[in-house]
Amino acid sequence: MKAISVLGSTGSIGTQTLEIAEEFPNQFKVVALTAGRNLPLLVKQIQKHTPEVVALADESLLPELQERLNSLSKENRPNPLPELIGGTDGLNTVASWDHADVVVTGIVGCAGLLPTLAAIKSGKDLALANKETLIAAGPVVIPELKRSGSRLLPADSEHSAIFQCLQGTPWAENARLSTGTPTPGLRHIQLTASGGAFRDWSIEELEKASVKDATSHPNWSMGKKITVDSATLMNKGLEVIEAHYLFGLDYDQIEIVIHPQSIIHSMVELADSSVLAQLGWPDMKLPILYCLSWPNRLETSWRRLNLTEVGNLTFKQPDTLKYPCMELAYSAGRFGGTMPAVLNAANEEAVAQFLQEKIHYLDIPKLIEHACEKHKVDIKSSPSLNDVIAVDKWSRKEVKIQAKKSKYQIPLSGL
Numbered sequence: 249m250k251a252i253s254v255l256g257s258t259g260s261i262g263t264q265t266l267e268i269a270e271e272f273p274n275q276f277k278v279v280a281l282t283a284g285r286n287l288p289l290l291v292k293q294i295q296k297h298t299p300e301v302v303a304l305a306d307e308s309l310l311p312e313l314q315e316r317l318n319s320l321s322k323e324n325r326p327n328p329l330p331e332l333i334g335g336t337d338g339l340n341t342v343a344s345w346d347h348a349d350v351v352v353t354g355i356v357g358c359a360g361l362l363p364t365l366a367a368i369k370s371g372k373d374l375a376l377a378n379k380e381t382l383i384a385a386g387p388v389v390i391p392e393l394k395r396s397g398s399r400l401l402p403a404d405s406e407h408s409a410i411f412q413c414l415q416g417t418p419w420a421e422n423a424r425l426s427t428g429t430p431t432p433g434l435r436h437i438q439l440t441a442s443g444g445a446f447r448d449w450s451i452e453e454l455e456k457a458s459v460k461d462a463t464s465h466p467n468w469s470m471g472k473k474i475t476v477d478s479a480t481l482m483n484k485g486l487e488v489i490e491a492h493y494l495f496g497l498d499y500d501q502i503e504i505v506i507h508p509q510s511i512i513h514s515m516v517e518l519a520d521s522s523v524l525a526q527l528g529w530p531d532m533k534l535p536i537l538y539c540l541s542w543p544n545r546l547e548t549s550w551r552r553l554n555l556t557e558v559g560n561l562t563f564k565q566p567d568t569l570k571y572p573c574m575e576l577a578y579s580a581g582r583f584g585g586t587m588p589a590v591l592n593a594a595n596e597e598a599v600a601q602f603l604q605e606k607i608h609y610l611d612i613p614k615l616i617e618h619a620c621e622k623h624k625v626d627i628k629s630s631p632s633l634n635d636v637i638a639v640d641k642w643s644r645k646e647v648k649i650q651a652k653k654s655k656y657q658i659p660l661s662g663l
């Protein structure tokens with residue numbers, strides 16, 4: 249029985265993790281949860297999983313959460329009630345909860361940084377979904393992993409695919425550690441990308457892109473931020489940086505391939521030219537389950553892959569003009585140091601502004617590029633945690649200032 253702590257339990261990754269825990273009650277027990285603001289769902293999760301501790305990012309909502317739990321009838325009230333805590337300290341406490349064996353990091357954005365570091369420092373195994381943490385703070389996270397012995401298991405489907413392929417190689421032990429150490433014999437990887445919401449749109453048509461269009465993913469059901477990142481292909485760019493840190497690869501060894509069916513989740517090419525791939529329906533539950541069950545595999549009754557039903561698996565090179573965010577991410581990754589943190593924060597702020605309909609979809613890469621360009625003179629090559637936090641703050645502010653000036657700022661209703 250593995251005890252699980254779920255950070256971001258009310259989100260897409262969090263709810264799927266809890267579904268897995270329900271499906272395998274003899275394998276997993278949920279002992280700790282965190283959420284942002286979604287109290288109705290959180291209360292249901294507390295009733296179902298009776299965690300020992302629950303943290304709310306928004307501390308001001310703690311009295312309301314307590315009240316909602318107290319007002320449940322005796323038969324519906326979890327017994328015992330969990331300890332309720334709030335704010336950053338609360339999130340860090342849940343992330344390093346003594347009784348948890350594995351921490352699933354399903355918080356969206358750089359808000360996951362401090363809890364992820366808390367989990368690493370306490371030596372927990374991590375199922376890493378919150379990629380923004382590694383991208384912004386790779387130079388801080390990797391040494392902490394080496395110090396604590398904590399193991400980073402990739403929950404992102406592409407990195408899980410690579411991780412799964414590497415288990416069958418002589419370097420499995422190395423690949424398991426995921427601490428940025430080069431994996432000998434791993435020559436190249438191909439990260440597959442669905443192409444996102446706009447994969448069948450021309451560049452000209454993107455001028456009409458609305459929030460509704462950008463948040464409708466053809467293959468995957470995910471939170472809003474990552475769905476927009478998939479439309480811009482920034483998600484894939486962030487995954488390139490994530491792969492660099494996880495598998496110790498140079499950027500020239502990491503390639504993006506558009507694969508609209510999302511059946512091959514990524515591929516590795518080994519020293520002898522053999523290419524290994526991991527296949528499956530697009531469903532995040534499998535990579536999450538693998539993180540939780542690793543190094544074992546659990547029997548599931550999930551829909552089995554039928555390639556004759558899929559028919560065709562197709563591939564093409566991504567269009568760099570249509571997806572400028574991809575190149576911005578490669579470039580930030582190659583600069584290294586604090587640049588990926590600036591890229592990540594600028595992207596988070598630009599996407600937030602887009603989701604609030606304050607900027608146009610096409611503004612997103614322009615705002616990110618502006619912040620990265622401006623940061624070039626201030627890059628720190630071996631940043632501390634404080635450096636990362638400072639540039640994250642600066643980058644968000646810079647994007648907010650620029651967004652107000654943006655000449656592309658077209659009210660969506662006017663399109």
Ligand code: NDP
Binds near residue numbers: 380
């Ligand atoms: P969601 O938006 O669906 O969920 C985000 C979760 O984080 C919610 O529980 C939310 O709480 C919580 N949260 C939001 N803001 C804060 C904050 N400031 N502090 C603490 N908690 C907060 O996101 P996803 O589940 O889609 O994504 C989570 C992470 O996983 C991201 O980093 C994403 O890139 C990664 N990922 C997601 C995939 C997917 O399929 N969804 C696939 C691969 C990676 P509440 O809702 O209660 O406010």
